[in-house]
Amino acid sequence: MKMKVGLSVKEFESVNCVICNDSNLRLIAKKGEFGWPTYVSICKDCGLVFLSPRWTNKDYQRFYINEYDQVLRADTAKVEEKEKRKAKIVWQRLQGHLSDKRIKVLDIGCGMGWALQLIKQEIPGAELYAIEPSERYKKHVQEDVGAQIIATDVDSDWFLKYDDQFDLIIMRHVIEHLLDPVAALKKISHALSPKGLLYIATPDMMHPDGSLNQFWYRSVHTYYYSKVPMQRIAAKAMLEHLVLRTEKAELWGIFRKNPQVTEVNHSVYQEQMTVLKQYKIRRLVRWIIRLFAPQKISKRIPKSWKAIVPKEIKDKFRSLVYRH
Known part of the structure; x- marks a missing residue:
């Protein structure tokens, strides 16, 4: 199917789960950020959340070349300050795992390169790519x-020119964009050195933040981990995690090569x-209380909605949210 999305017409295609190759999916959302059609599905076999149907590879390539900066990176000043703060977080997470010697660093989707610049300041001998x-x-x-x-x-x-080359590869908020x-x-x-490290950060689907349909789900985020x-x-890529944590709504990890790593089934x-069901209920309760309560009171609402809502009201909310 084809439809107008953003500045151009996009063609959509269905895909199977990248983990188990299953096509037994459940559609959980049809709209995302900017009100764009965003078909979010979950694999009933393994639980991976991803877009299907989604834009074709050609349409994603055109979007990143012609529309991405205009739509998502419009305010350069705000983006710059935000990215500088995030670069500091990357360094804080990595510094205990890196040597202070000459290392080769690759940043995939580096943007303005603030993470690379900070690493260069801390490790002057670092080679940047x-x-x-x-x-x-x-x-x-x-x-x-x-x-x-x-x-x-x-x-x-x-990667063919960089076999076993990089001591550190950074992929911050990139993996959710990949097809x-x-x-x-x-x-x-393939490109990591034998003792090289891969840093990944991405939104955590078990800890969503903000409106699912107006913020969390996005046409450019093809996978939700x-x-x-x-x-x-x-x-599946012979990578095992040394660190894998959630901070607020972000999942981040440090990985290394291990040909003997086994996939968790x-x-x-x-x-x-x-x-997802509990998150929808919690947001609905907060919205209703904000509607009838002063702003200062609503900000003090505890995250556990069970503590403040009577059972009969919770049951009513469940019937509304769970209805298909």
């Missing part, structure tokens, strides 16, 4: 940050559906 599709940022990354752009797309054959995360992680695994699906996808389908 980047993969970045935006023409808007490439010049700054090369001239001001001093990084070498080795590719514009992680799905290209860039084939397993294939991308295999390329990254939690800990178990992330472990399973990483294992565990489904999170029921757990994920329970999280």
